[in-house]
Amino acid sequence: MTDDRLSQVFAALADPTRRDIVTRLASRDATVNELAEPYDVSVQAVSKHIRVLEDAGLVSRTxxxxxRPCHLEAEVFDLMTKWIERYRREAEDxxxxxxxxxxxxxxxDPRAETREEGQAS
Structure with missing residues (x-):
């Protein structure tokens, strides 16, 4: 995954509504109308969120x-996880x-031994 693509994925997930849509799509595919139900926004607004997720490669439509159900492209998360894991390992090292x-x-530090002896008594 290129840095530009990775930036696009993280930018798409920066919005809480899009993260919620991704969470909902993780359990099952859904149409834009179904995805729009719990939000107090128009179907068009949710459709724009879906488009951002599509452009980032996180969602596809069939x-x-x-x-026209939306489907979560889970392999993108595998790539993100590998990228994050690399930095986690470096931080642990x-x-x-x-x-x-x-x-x-x-x-x-000789003071460390003195402190330890003082704590033992």
Whole structure:
């Protein structure tokens, strides 16, 4: 996934209504009318939200006779997860290195031993 595409996906998910639509589509496909039901906005407004999600590759529409259900493209989330996971691993590595440095500093600090002895009595 290119950085531009990833930015588009995160931008699409920045809106709470679009995140809610994605959550609802995770359980089942739905039409724009069905997706618009719980919102106090027009069907056209929800359709615009769907279009943003489509442009980001998060949602696709199919034709089922007269219905045009929206479908969540879950593989986009796999790509996002891989991107996030890479940075999570890097952050964990930095924290492990920091823990090791702090442990070495504590082992070299004679005051640490004195504090430990004082706490034991």
């Amino acid at each position: 034709r089922d006779a007269q219905r 930095r924290f492990r290195r920091l823990d090791a440095v702090l442990e070495q500093l504590q082992d070299k």
